[in-house]
Amino acid sequence: LGIPMSYIKVIIPYIGGGFGGKDDEGPLTAAKAALAAYLTRRPVFLMYTREESIRMHPKREATIIRYKSGATKDGKLTAIDVTIIHDTGAYANRGPYILWRATVHASGPYDVPNAKVDGYCVYTNKVPQGSFRGFGNPSVQFAAEAQMDELAGKLGMDPVEFRLKNLLRPGSLTITSQLLDHAVGIAEAVEKLAKTMEWSKRRKEIEEFNKKSKRYKRGIGLGVGWHGISTSRGVPDWSNAYIKIDKDGSVTVFTGIIEMGQGSPNTSHRQIVAEILGAPIEKIRVVFGTSDAPDTGATHASRGTSIGAIGVLVAAAKIRERLNKLAAEVLNTSPDNIVIENGIVHPKGKKEPSMTWDELVKLAYSRGVDLSATGYFFLPKGKFDDARGQGFAYPAYSYVAVAVEVEVDTYTGQVRVLRAWPALAAGRIINPVQVEGQMEGAIVQGMGYVLMEQLVFDEKGRILNADLTDYVIPTALDAPKIEKPVYVEDLFRYGPFGAKGVGEMALIPVPAAIANAVSHALGVRITRLPLTPENVYFLIKKVKK
Structure with a gap:
C-alpha cells in the first residue's frame, strides 16, 4: 500500500488449527483484503470455501528419500548417506527452507560421526509446498527410524536397546557439528518410556498373539524424533x-x-x-x-x-x-x-x-x-557455514518418542491404532494439561498422515479430491487410547523456566512409530506412505506371493 506501518492495525482473532499453513496463505489473504479495502474505502471480507482452500493452499512436501546407514557389529552408528527429494510445486515458496531443515535433521536424534546428506527441491505443476507441522521433519524421521529398526534387526538387537546405544546426550555433536552442551534428555525419555510401557514384555505378548491369530496381526513400533526450536542458523530471533x-x-x-x-x-x-x-x-x-x-x-x-x-x-x-x-x-x-x-x-x-x-x-x-x-x-546464536553444511543450526532441540500398538486386518488391509505411549524431553513443562492436548492431537493427526490422507492430482496438477468427503481425515472415533506422557525436563538455559517447544515435535515421530508397528505386525518393511487399506492389502498379497 505504500503507507507507514504505524498507520496499519492488524487484528488477528482466535484461529483454529494453524499448523503452519497460515504462515503462507495468511499474509496473502490479509494483503488482498487490505488492498481492496484501501482502494474502495470500504470494509472488505475475504473468505475461501473449503474446496478453494484445499485447491490453492500450499501443501506438505511429497518426498522421496534414499537412505543408507552403517553401524559396527556391537551396534554403534558409523555413517549415513541420505538423498532427500522434495516436490516443491510450481513455486519455490518455503521449499528451500523446509528442505534445509530436513537435511539438518536427517540423522534423527542420534550420534552419527560421518554424514553425507544431499537435498533437492524439484519443480512440478502442483500447488506449492508450504509450512506444515514439523516443517520437513516427519518424512525424514520416518526414513531414519525405519533404518534404526532395520539395523537393529540385522544386528539381532532389540529396537529400544539399539537406539539407546546411539541417542544424543549432553556433549554430543549433531551432524552439523553443533555441540549439544545441555538440554538433551532424549535417552532418558526413551529409557523411561520403555520401562513405563513394559516394552519388552508387550513385544513378546504381541508375537505370541500373532502365532495364534490368522486374520488379525498386531505390531508394536517406536518412533523417536527431534526438532530444532525457532529460526535456524544466524537468523535474528x-x-x-x-x-x-x-x-x-x-x-x-x-x-x-x-x-x-x-x-x-x-x-x-x-x-x-x-x-x-x-x-x-x-x-x-x-x-x-x-x-x-x-x-x-x-x-x-x-x-x-x-x-x-x-x-x-x-x-x-x-x-x-x-x-x-x-x-x-x-x-x-x-x-x-x-x-x-x-x-x-x-x-x-x-x-x-x-x-x-x-x-x-x-x-x-x-x-x-x-x-x-x-x-x-x-537470542544468542552461532555461525553456520552454508557451503559445508556445518555449524550452529538451532538454539535448542526438543525431543519426543512415541510407541504405538496396531492391529492389521490382513483380509481387508485396514490398520487400527490401538494404543499410544508418548514421551517428551522439551524442557520445563509449564502447563502439563496443554502439553497433553498437543500430544493427543498430534497422535491423531499423525494417524491421518499415515493411514488416511492422500491428495489425488490429474495430469495438469489439479487436485481432484478437494473436499472432506474424498480427502479423508481421522475423527474422534478413530482415536486410540493415549497414555499420559512421560516427561524429562531437560532445561533450556534461555527458555522461560527452562521451557522448550512442543507443538511441532509432538507429531514428528508418529508416522515412523505407526509404520514400524505395521512392519512388525506383517514382517515386512514399510517404505511408502500412506498405509491406506488398499495399499496395505496389495502389500500383503505381494508378500504372500
Whole structure:
C-alpha cells in the first residue's frame, strides 16, 4: 500500500488449527483484503470455501528419500548417506527452507560421526509446498527410524536397546557439528518410556498373539524424533513484551504471540507472569493478536512459549524487582527476603508482617514506583557455514518418542491404532494439561498422515479430491487410547523456566512409530506412505506371493 506501518492495525482473532499453513496463505489473504479495502474505502471480507482452500493452499512436501546407514557389529552408528527429494510445486515458496531443515535433521536424534546428506527441491505443476507441522521433519524421521529398526534387526538387537546405544546426550555433536552442551534428555525419555510401557514384555505378548491369530496381526513400533526450536542458523530471533499493572492490582500483558489453538498466550504466558509477580492468576489478562502489541517474532517454529515468552518473563522480573524493594522497606527486611505468592506479600519463612497484592500495588502508586516494563531478549546464536553444511543450526532441540500398538486386518488391509505411549524431553513443562492436548492431537493427526490422507492430482496438477468427503481425515472415533506422557525436563538455559517447544515435535515421530508397528505386525518393511487399506492389502498379497 505504500503507507507507514504505524498507520496499519492488524487484528488477528482466535484461529483454529494453524499448523503452519497460515504462515503462507495468511499474509496473502490479509494483503488482498487490505488492498481492496484501501482502494474502495470500504470494509472488505475475504473468505475461501473449503474446496478453494484445499485447491490453492500450499501443501506438505511429497518426498522421496534414499537412505543408507552403517553401524559396527556391537551396534554403534558409523555413517549415513541420505538423498532427500522434495516436490516443491510450481513455486519455490518455503521449499528451500523446509528442505534445509530436513537435511539438518536427517540423522534423527542420534550420534552419527560421518554424514553425507544431499537435498533437492524439484519443480512440478502442483500447488506449492508450504509450512506444515514439523516443517520437513516427519518424512525424514520416518526414513531414519525405519533404518534404526532395520539395523537393529540385522544386528539381532532389540529396537529400544539399539537406539539407546546411539541417542544424543549432553556433549554430543549433531551432524552439523553443533555441540549439544545441555538440554538433551532424549535417552532418558526413551529409557523411561520403555520401562513405563513394559516394552519388552508387550513385544513378546504381541508375537505370541500373532502365532495364534490368522486374520488379525498386531505390531508394536517406536518412533523417536527431534526438532530444532525457532529460526535456524544466524537468523535474528528475539522476544518482546510489555506489562502494566493498574491501580486495582490487575495486570495486563501485551505480546505479539497469537492464539491459533496452541494456547500459549492465555495459559503459559499468564502462568509465567503469575509465578514471577506473585499476583493471583485471575488478575492477569493477556492482550495478543494485535499489531498494537510489541513485535515478538512470528508464532511458528514451536517458539510461542519457548522464545515468545522470554520477553514476558523479563518484563515481569523488572517489575518484581521494584516491588520487592518497596515491600522490603515496608516490612523491614531485605528485598531478597520478600515472598509474593497467591496475592500475599510476606518475609520468607514468616507469615507476618504481611500485606495483600492489592495493598502493595496501591502503595507503589502512592510512592511513585513504576509498575510498567518492557521485556526484550535477543537470542544468542552461532555461525553456520552454508557451503559445508556445518555449524550452529538451532538454539535448542526438543525431543519426543512415541510407541504405538496396531492391529492389521490382513483380509481387508485396514490398520487400527490401538494404543499410544508418548514421551517428551522439551524442557520445563509449564502447563502439563496443554502439553497433553498437543500430544493427543498430534497422535491423531499423525494417524491421518499415515493411514488416511492422500491428495489425488490429474495430469495438469489439479487436485481432484478437494473436499472432506474424498480427502479423508481421522475423527474422534478413530482415536486410540493415549497414555499420559512421560516427561524429562531437560532445561533450556534461555527458555522461560527452562521451557522448550512442543507443538511441532509432538507429531514428528508418529508416522515412523505407526509404520514400524505395521512392519512388525506383517514382517515386512514399510517404505511408502500412506498405509491406506488398499495399499496395505496389495502389500500383503505381494508378500504372500
